[in-house]
Amino acid sequence: MKKKIATVWLAGCSGCHMSLLDMDERILDVLAVADIVKSPIVDGKKLPEVDVTVVEGAVGADEHIEEIKHIRKQSKVLVSLGDCAINGNISAMRNFYTVQDALERSYADSDTNDAPQIPGCEDILTLDKKVVPLHDIVKVDYYIPGCPPTGDMIFYVLNEILNDRVPDLQKEGGLKNG
Numbered sequence: 001m002k003k004k005i006a007t008v009w010l011a012g013c014s015g016c017h018m019s020l021l022d023m024d025e026r027i028l029d030v031l032a033v034a035d036i037v038k039s040p041i042v043d044g045k046k047l048p049e050v051d052v053t054v055v056e057g058a059v060g061a062d063e064h065i066e067e068i069k070h071i072r073k074q075s076k077v078l079v080s081l082g083d084c085a086i087n088g089n090i091s092a093m094r095n096f097y098t099v100q101d102a103l104e105r106s107y108a109d110s111d112t113n114d115a116p117q118i119p120g121c122e123d124i125l126t127l128d129k130k131v132v133p134l135h136d137i138v139k140v141d142y143y144i145p146g147c148p149p150t151g152d153m154i155f156y157v158l159n160e161i162l163n164d165r166v167p168d169l170q171k172e173g174g175l176k177n178g
């Protein structure tokens with residue numbers, strides 16, 4: 001029976017998902033043993049129970065905390081994809097400022113918009129004071145470092161996990177938890 005995998009994008013720039021596509025034709029090897037049931041690159045929107053979830057981006061909002069806890073509950077294996085997921089990286093640069101500073105810089109300090117304004121709270125995520133890596137909130141099984149990680153590294157880790165092998169991440173330049 002085919003395995004199920006999901007990929008999720010939290011506080012990241014989508015660059016890690018672009019690298020995922022850099023697996024190129026090797027994505028067919030992945031699809032030979034697994035179905036992608038939820039991802040920004042497929043239609044599935046709900047996360048069923050899955051064998052592997054690969055998560056790009058850090059945790060920077062109340063909604064992210066709820067989502068990563070749900071992902072952990074639904075996933076046998078959880079993989080932190082990229083430096084934002086692993087240590088906050090670019091997403092955590094706003095930790096030097098207040099949430100209000102970040103909102104004003106993002107929405108109100110505009111040279112091109114005649115009437116810049118910060119959107120209402122119903123229109124944007126509820127930002128937390130600090131952006132944190134995934135493992136601050138849930139247990140993470142594997143880490144794939146890089147900004148972004150290479151398509152080669154992503155394929156290596158996915159292929160090993162999906163074929164019931166333990167990725168030798170030290171050898172491949174990654175990090176294994178525990």
Ligand code: SF4
Binds near residue numbers: 090
């Ligand atoms: S690790 Fe780099 S490429 Fe990936 S989401 Fe963060 S900033 Fe973007």
